[in-house]
Amino acid sequence: MRFLDKLKTKNIQFGVIGLGYVGLPLAVEVAKVGISVTGIEVDKEKVRKVNEGHNYIGDVKDEDLKHVVEKGLLHATLDFSVIRDLDVVSICVPTPLNKLKDPDMSFITSALEKIVDHLHKDLVVILESTTYPGTTREYMLPKLEESNLKCGKDFYLAFSPERVDPGNPVYLTKNTPKVLGGVSPACTEHAQAVYEQIFETIVPVSSAEAAEMAKLLENTFRMINIGLVNELAIMCDRLGVDVWEVIDAAATKPFGFMKFYPGPGLGGHCIPIDPHYLSWKMKTLNYKTKFIDLAAEVNTAMPEYVVHTLIEGLNLHTKALRNSNILILGMAYKNDIDDLRESPAFDVFKLLEEKGATVSYHDPYCPKFSWNGDYVESLPLDKELLNSMDAVVITTAHRSVDYQFVVDHSKLVIDSRNATKGLKNTEGKVLRMGGGRTLDE
Numbered sequence: 001m002r003f004l005d006k007l008k009t010k011n012i013q014f015g016v017i018g019l020g021y022v023g024l025p026l027a028v029e030v031a032k033v034g035i036s037v038t039g040i041e042v043d044k045e046k047v048r049k050v051n052e053g054h055n056y057i058g059d060v061k062d063e064d065l066k067h068v069v070e071k072g073l074l075h076a077t078l079d080f081s082v083i084r085d086l087d088v089v090s091i092c093v094p095t096p097l098n099k100l101k102d103p104d105m106s107f108i109t110s111a112l113e114k115i116v117d118h119l120h121k122d123l124v125v126i127l128e129s130t131t132y133p134g135t136t137r138e139y140m141l142p143k144l145e146e147s148n149l150k151c152g153k154d155f156y157l158a159f160s161p162e163r164v165d166p167g168n169p170v171y172l173t174k175n176t177p178k179v180l181g182g183v184s185p186a187c188t189e190h191a192q193a194v195y196e197q198i199f200e201t202i203v204p205v206s207s208a209e210a211a212e213m214a215k216l217l218e219n220t221f222r223m224i225n226i227g228l229v230n231e232l233a234i235m236c237d238r239l240g241v242d243v244w245e246v247i248d249a250a251a252t253k254p255f256g257f258m259k260f261y262p263g264p265g266l267g268g269h270c271i272p273i274d275p276h277y278l279s280w281k282m283k284t285l286n287y288k289t290k291f292i293d294l295a296a297e298v299n300t301a302m303p304e305y306v307v308h309t310l311i312e313g314l315n316l317h318t319k320a321l322r323n324s325n326i327l328i329l330g331m332a333y334k335n336d337i338d339d340l341r342e343s344p345a346f347d348v349f350k351l352l353e354e355k356g357a358t359v360s361y362h363d364p365y366c367p368k369f370s371w372n373g374d375y376v377e378s379l380p381l382d383k384e385l386l387n388s389m390d391a392v393v394i395t396t397a398h399r400s401v402d403y404q405f406v407v408d409h410s411k412l413v414i415d416s417r418n419a420t421k422g423l424k425n426t427e428g429k430v431l432r433m434g435g436g437r438t439l440d441e
């Protein structure tokens, strides 16, 4: 039976390479529509957990994973030879930067090599990992055609970026529109036919490059606007104006404005990294990405600005940072999730240690993290802990934390997230970053 006919009856075998933050939700979503899914992973632990029906990703519902595993619609394996029996394979492996901030393509390359080993007629290959424009056509296509199969005729290749917003209760994998572009019209048609079975809305574009660039536009847009509000926070501190009030006032304009908030820097696996993929690509074409470079400069300096604000707060309390006890409140890169990747709280932690402070942390979602070859554990957020600190630095404003309790029992609070605005008892002890540089009255 031809692929498109098989698809009509959902009688296809779907594969997901990489079962992380992107791959596991995708695999579960595909299984939920009744299509049989095989997750292919290099991490034994993840394979074991999936096969036992144990969830490890916040955006996946425990009962959904358990249900599809029990029904036999999802299983995981370390064995790439299963690709031989698949009709579709989506690649969801990491795309980090190397030490020089250039794309690290090693994960895509290794996944591709395995696909080439088992490539067969009619296989639809869809790349989900974020990457530079041209990856699908210039990098993947030649490697896949080394198999002597012809793209657009014997197999199909497309790019469809994952756009998930971790922790977002409204937009999940299924109802976030899916942009998709193939390296030829036949590739788009095949990939679209598959994804229409799974996602509510497909947005086909004319090429893989347009899809790659759309993803980079989205994340570069966020990164640059965050850089703008971060600089605005610094300006407002000098002007004695509250940036948080300014943003909320500007946001009452019903058109032409979108809110972004300042913070201690960029975090997560996407916003701090993806724009560098575009910069790198443009460098190869002798073009300098000025907006990206400038926003990166402002954003990467924010942890230092948080420390600077803390030094100012301690100074108002006639204290030095050296030998002070500092509690970092919130290590995850954003509120209400446990993802520590690229979190700017680590930069703040490091800078404080370098300046001779004794640093500890509390994060209700992150019980421990490895640090200089050891583990640092989250301390319970009680009166004794807060009393023993010279200052608390709020780096991530998890909603489950009682900030009034924190203010009531702390000597000094540096708030980089506006978590304390409007609370009582803040006089002389709360310094909100971007709040106009006064200890709150």
Ligand SMILES: NC(=O)c1ccc[n+]([C@@H]2O[C@H](COP(=O)([O-])OP(=O)(O)OC[C@H]3O[C@@H](n4cnc5c(N)ncnc54)[C@H](O)[C@@H]3O)[C@@H](O)[C@H]2O)c1
Binding pocket: 017, 018, 019, 020, 021, 022, 023, 040, 041, 042, 043, 046, 092, 093, 094, 095, 107, 110, 111, 128, 129, 130, 131, 162, 163, 164, 165, 166, 269, 270
């Ligand atoms: N996390 C997000 O919110 C998000 C959002 C949009 C896009 N993305 C993009 O999606 C891609 C994946 O990100 P993620 O957050 O899921 O990463 P992740 O690290 O959570 O998951 C990747 C998984 O791939 C596995 N893996 C690595 N190499 C492999 C290989 N050769 N074969 C099989 N499995 C392999 C890893 O063990 C890991 O489980 C990245 O390109 C990222 O930029 C992520």
